[in-house]
Amino acid sequence: MSGPARRVLPVGERALLVETGDGEEAGALHAELLRRRAAGVLPRVDEIVPAARTVLLDGLDDPRRFAQEIVSWVVPPLATCADNSVEIPVRYDGPDLAEVAALWQVTADEAVRIHSSLEFRVAFCGFAPGFGYLTGLPQRYAVPRRSTPRTAVPAGSLALAGPYTGVYPRSSPGGWQLVGTTDAVLWDPAREPAALLSPGTRVRFVPEGR
Secondary structure, three states: OOHHEEEEEEEEEOOEEEEEEOOOHHHHHHHHHHHHHHHOOOOOEEEEEEEEOEEEEEOOOOOOHHHHHHHOOOOOHHHHOOEEEEEEEOOOOOOHHHHHHHHOOOOOHHHHHHHHHHHHEEEEEEEOOOEEEEOOHHHHHHHHOOOOEEEEOOOOOEEEEEEEEEEEEEEEEEEEEEEOOOOOEEEEEOOOOOEEOOOOOEEEEEEEEO
């Protein structure tokens, strides 16, 4: 990822918002920022927060100088970045599995095989504590949100929407397509870290009971 694809915008007195070309570039930049911070070569920054196509850096001592530096960084492709990995056991028993399989023009068993064979990556977090937006679903398997959202989606629901996969960390309204359930605890304030999934984490879903 080369510098010209980035645009750096000031946010308040001590923060910068770095805009990138797409989610892959945002993920690669986020991984490079974490790598440099771990190596002790990144200027002091309090928070590094990735999103769909941006990375926010808050708590910089000299944001203007850092803005001039970051646009010239050469960032390795995301595939070369080393991240944490997590396997999540899943029962592919969601009420929308058959509908998703029909959209993919495959059987339900084949839909399970496709989804569980993929490696996902947490691009960013949001919506609720512990909820990660996972990329890795090929574009041909993107599915629309439900036309009528559910008023309550159970905690642990494995869901799809657009290009993303996610797991609901707690019961809440939602319009994603539900394809399975897991007993994994996505958010536990007594755990360190509280979130099972954080930006950069690579995730595989392991089928149970099929």
